[in-house]
Amino acid sequence: MGFRSACGGSKFVLSLLFEFDFRFLCKNFPGMTPTKNYMYKSWWKILSVVLLIYTVVAGLLIKVPDLPALEETVRNLFFHVCMWFGMMILFTVSVINSIRYLRTFNLRYDIYARHYATVGIVMGLLGYATGTVWMSYTWADPNNPATASFGTIAREPKLIGAAIALLIYFAYLVLRDSINDMDKKARISAVYNIFAYAMLFPSIWIVPRILPSLHPGGSEGNPAMNFKDMDSNMRLVFYPAVIGWTLLGVWITTLKIRLSLLKEKQMVQ
Amino acid sequence: MRKICRLLALLSMLLSSTLLHAQGDNNMGDTMRSNGRIYVVITVILVILAGLFLYLIRLDRKMSKLEKNN
Numbered sequence: 001m002g003f004r005s006a007c008g009g010s011k012f013v014l015s016l017l018f019e020f021d022f023r024f025l026c027k028n029f030p031g032m033t034p035t036k037n038y039m040y041k042s043w044w045k046i047l048s049v050v051l052l053i054y055t056v057v058a059g060l061l062i063k064v065p066d067l068p069a070l071e072e073t074v075r076n077l078f079f080h081v082c083m084w085f086g087m088m089i090l091f092t093v094s095v096i097n098s099i100r101y102l103r104t105f106n107l108r109y110d111i112y113a114r115h116y117a118t119v120g121i122v123m124g125l126l127g128y129a130t131g132t133v134w135m136s137y138t139w140a141d142p143n144n145p146a147t148a149s150f151g152t153i154a155r156e157p158k159l160i161g162a163a164i165a166l167l168i169y170f171a172y173l174v175l176r177d178s179i180n181d182m183d184k185k186a187r188i189s190a191v192y193n194i195f196a197y198a199m200l201f202p203s204i205w206i207v208p209r210i211l212p213s214l215h216p217g218g219s220e221g222n223p224a225m226n227f228k229d230m231d232s233n234m235r236l237v238f239y240p241a242v243i244g245w246t247l248l249g250v251w252i253t254t255l256k257i258r259l260s261l262l263k264e265k266q267m268v269q
Numbered sequence: 270m271r272k273i274c275r276l277l278a279l280l281s282m283l284l285s286s287t288l289l290h291a292q293g294d295n296n297m298g299d300t301m302r303s304n305g306r307i308y309v310v311i312t313v314i315l316v317i318l319a320g321l322f323l324y325l326i327r328l329d330r331k332m333s334k335l336e337k338n339n
Contacts, residue, residue: 045329049322056314060307251325258332265339 039254044247051244055079058237065231069138076134077230078237082245083127084162088200089246090120090253091169095197098190108261110186113193115256117172119249124166131159139214158215161203168196168203278323 038044059078067074094116101109140149153159175192179185208215230238301308 040333045325052318053315056318057311060311060314251329255325255328255332258336262332262335262339 039258045251048244048247048251051240052248055082055237055241055244059241062233062237064234073134073138074234076130077234078241080127080130080134081238082241083123083130085242086246086249087120087123087127090116090123090249091197091200093250094120095193098193101186101190105183105186107182107186107264110190111260111264112257113190114173114176115253115260117169117193118256119253121166121169121173123245123249124162124169128162128166135214152214156215157211157213158204158208161208164203165200168199172196 055078059075064072064074094113097109097113097116101107101113135153139153140146172189172192176185176189179188301312
């Protein structure tokens with residue numbers, strides 16, 4: 001049992017990234033047929049449900065460090081920051097699938113890349129939306145008129161960088177859907193996806209770290225990984241939360257992928 | 270079968286709210302009202318999550334059925 005579940009776990013992680021042909025391993029394990037890849041397994045979906053329930057209950061109940069300006073809102077870390085982590089992981093899986101498409105020219109990987117990017121964008125938008133609410137009650141100065149606060153907030157390098165990154169990914173979808181020829185569409189959008197992924201690094205990782213910013217993780221290092229802001233108690237919730245939210249994103253993506261694959265199959269027939 | 274399931278879901282939702290009310294009347298309700306009633310917030314979020322998960326599970330099942338038929 002132990003070995004089998006461990007085998008399933010590592011297989012899941014690897015298949016997410018590379019989808020190796022595990023047929024040589026699966027012969028001894030009935031039920032792990034190669035056609036039924038990670039998308040059809042249920043254990044990680046259950047894990048996602050359990051982790052998210054834990055996130056909500058523990059995230060709202062644990063004792064958090066009393067930080068100036070943040071106070072109880074630091075609990076948003078388990079929700080807002082996880083959206084960005086999930087987005088980054090989904091975009092990474094998307095670009096890996098694009099590269100695999102370019103290596104094999106199997107249209108299946110193109111569908112994978114497309115849907116991972118879409119759900120990544122959705123998570124990014126949710127991160128933006130939750131950030132708006134959070135910032136309204138921590139950055140905005142209630143003594144100033146709203147327009148004055150907006151002036152400082154709109155100059156935030158982190159916000160501008162994230163907006164650029166998301167717009168580049170919007171362009172990915174626009175580019176895809178404007179090409180009718182299937183192979184051309186897949187090839188051009190796969191190449192574009194690699195460029196879009198490369199642009200993530202300057203726009204959300206490097207530039208906001210260089211410029212002064214209200215957002216944590218400006219010049220003083222990584223947000224959410226900073227030992228000054230987060231104690232060990234919060235880490236116990238934060239890492240499971242990241243895994244839980246990411247798996248939820250993957251679940252939604254696999255449903256979209258399965259629908260697309262079914263559509264393709266019906267078109268061929 | 271589907272109708273029965275829907276009816277059961279509706280009933281359980283209605284019953285759960287009355288259950289919570291009933292808890293408010295006796296000592297059981299003290300947990301829900303303690304700590305600035307944070308537990309109420311947790312319950313609300315858990316209900317939303319439950320709805321989201323049930324929806325996803327249903328979609329998953331539907332997809333599996335469609336894949337089997339094809």
